[in-house]
Amino acid sequence: DQQVKQNSPSLSVQEGRISILNCDYTNSMFDYFLWYKKYPAEGPTFLISISSIKDKNEDGRFTVFLNKSAKHLSLHIVPSQPGDSAVYFCAASKYNQGGKLIFGQGTELSVKP
Amino acid sequence: SAVISQKPSRDICQRGTSLTIQCQVDSQVTMMFWYRQQPGQSLTLIATANQGSEATYESGFVIDKFPISRPNLTFSTLTVSNMSPEDSSIYLCSVSRDSTYEQYFGPGTRLTVT
Numbered sequence: 001d002q003q004v005k006q007n008s009p010s011l012s013v014q015e016g017r018i019s020i021l022n023c024d025y026t027n028s029m030f031d032y033f034l035w036y037k038k039y040p041a042e043g044p045t046f047l048i049s050i051s052s053i054k055d056k057n058e059d060g061r062f063t064v065f066l067n068k069s070a071k072h073l074s075l076h077i078v079p080s081q082p083g084d085s086a087v088y089f090c091a092a093s094k095y096n097q098g099g100k101l102i103f104g105q106g107t108e109l110s111v112k113p
Numbered sequence: 114s115a116v117i118s119q120k121p122s123r124d125i126c127q128r129g130t131s132l133t134i135q136c137q138v139d140s141q142v143t144m145m146f147w148y149r150q151q152p153g154q155s156l157t158l159i160a161t162a163n164q165g166s167e168a169t170y171e172s173g174f175v176i177d178k179f180p181i182s183r184p185n186l187t188f189s190t191l192t193v194s195n196m197s198p199e200d201s202s203i204y205l206c207s208v209s210r211d212s213t214y215e216q217y218f219g220p221g222t223r224l225t226v227t
Binding site: 032034036041042043044045046049089091093098099100101103104105106 | 114144154214220223
């Protein structure tokens with residue numbers, strides 16, 4: 001049972017344009033969502049998060065949007081840079097789960113110069 | 114964020130043997146976790162390493178196969194026991210400083226079992 005899904009395994013974007021990475025979840029009890037970036041041979045790096053009481057959180061070039069009714073979140077990167085090329089994972093958590101994160105399958109972003 | 118190191122960074126092991134992976138954090142943290150990323154798959158939580166007590170394992174993972182120690186607030190080990198090729202994965206430790214949800218990951222240990 002895949003509770004967190006990233007249906008696009010890959011995405012290619014031109015440098016300077018917007019990258020939009022999508023994530024869907026099935027469990028309405030999730031109350032916190034996170035995005036991680038992972039380069040090859042490195043551990044995931046925390047990017048940005050959002051609580052279920054919000055619908056938007058922004059940090060520099062990165063914005064996460066949450067649509068609870070649709071059980072959907074997205075990560076916007078504007079403008080995209082070649083250094084953003086990596087695998088992006090969304091993750092979800094529930095308050096009473098002791099910090100356990102449920103990860104999606106990841107989307108590989110390629111930003112072309 | 115915390116600075117997290119893992120040893121070894123990679124290893125190639127024969128089936129039937131065991132490997133112990135170490136995770137060291139540069140400061141005290143509340144929570145430590147162990148994840149596995151099988152080839153082409155997402156990250157899956159193996160267990161929560163509890164300081165001074167037995168680890169809390171997720172469904173599908175057992176202590177006999179993945180014994181975990183956490184002797185203090187900055188160090189933990191994961192042992193992969195009686196390895197088979199199906200255990201070939203990247204093993205990652207992560208930490209959380211407090212009750213917030215953000216977890217910070219180590220660089221991972223790439224294990225290949227032949």
